[in-house]
Amino acid sequence: MKQTSRAPNLNFLLYQSDYINYNWQHDYDNENAQSLFFELFAKKIANLSGELTQIQNYTYFGENGEGAIKPFQSGGDVRYVKLKAQREFEFGKFAFDNTVLYQKVSDGSDVFNVPELLTRNSLYFKDFWFDNALYLQTGFTFTYFSSYQMNGYDPVLAEFYVQNDTNYGNYPLVDFFFNGKVDQARIFFKLENLNFALNGNNNFSAPRYPHNDFMIRFGIVWNFFL
Numbered sequence: 338m339k340q341t342s343r344a345p346n347l348n349f350l351l352y353q354s355d356y357i358n359y360n361w362q363h364d365y366d367n368e369n370a371q372s373l374f375f376e377l378f379a380k381k382i383a384n385l386s387g388e389l390t391q392i393q394n395y396t397y398f399g400e401n402g403e404g405a406i407k408p409f410q411s412g413g414d415v416r417y418v419k420l421k422a423q424r425e426f427e428f429g430k431f432a433f434d435n436t437v438l439y440q441k442v443s444d445g446s447d448v449f450n451v452p453e454l455l456t457r458n459s460l461y462f463k464d465f466w467f468d469n470a471l472y473l474q475t476g477f478t479f480t481y482f483s484s485y486q487m488n489g490y491d492p493v494l495a496e497f498y499v500q501n502d503t504n505y506g507n508y509p510l511v512d513f514f515f516n517g518k519v520d521q522a523r524i525f526f527k528l529e530n531l532n533f534a535l536n537g538n539n540n541f542s543a544p545r546y547p548h549n550d551f552m553i554r555f556g557i558v559w560n561f562f563l
Contacts, residue, residue, distance in 0.1 A: 398498035415445030
């Protein structure tokens with residue numbers, strides 16, 4: 338069991354700016370959190386973990402009645418549970434790595450929004466080539482999260498705020514990757530959001546903020562000293 342007590346971050350307590358709606362000073366109570374968690378490692382089944390969390394005096398940003406973003410402190414408790422399972426399957430030089438996370442908010446869902454289901458699955462090939470001089474991994478990663486009332490983003494505060502009007506999510510992200518290691522050098526190449534290049538992108542990473550389009554990332558890391 339873990340217990341914490343800490344003050345809300347400074348943006349909640351004090352904010353001064355030239356914008357009329359972005360000026361406040363509050364003396365909020367400490368946020369108090371209690372967590373019960375467990376971990377179970379079963380090689381033939383899966384690595385399992387879970388956590389039950391309760392938060393008092395949860396502090397968050399939200400819209401006031403006039404549409405301005407303001408800090409608030411919840412008068413009720415926030416309670417939620419997380420369950421995670423991870424397992425990798427190997428078939429010779431191929432591997433299939435899977436992580437599934439389930440979350441459920443039992444109290445405080447009007448101020449604490451999270452997707453109920455998240456998954457991350459990687460199917461890849463791994464091997465040593467050129468007399469074991471090159472170790473490589475290459476394959477695809479599939480990521481998904483269920484639809485939920487995703488927090489909005491305020492660029493003035495550089496903070497996320499609670500919105501309970503519109504659901505977002507329920508779309509996959511597919512990446513292709515190549516990782517190689519030669520002596521002290523590591524090379525990586527990634528086609529990110531590959532499915533957006535094929536099917537188009539009408540998705541959001543936050544309300545009114547489109548998700549990143551298809552992009553290519555690549556680079557090299559060279560360790561001169563070990």
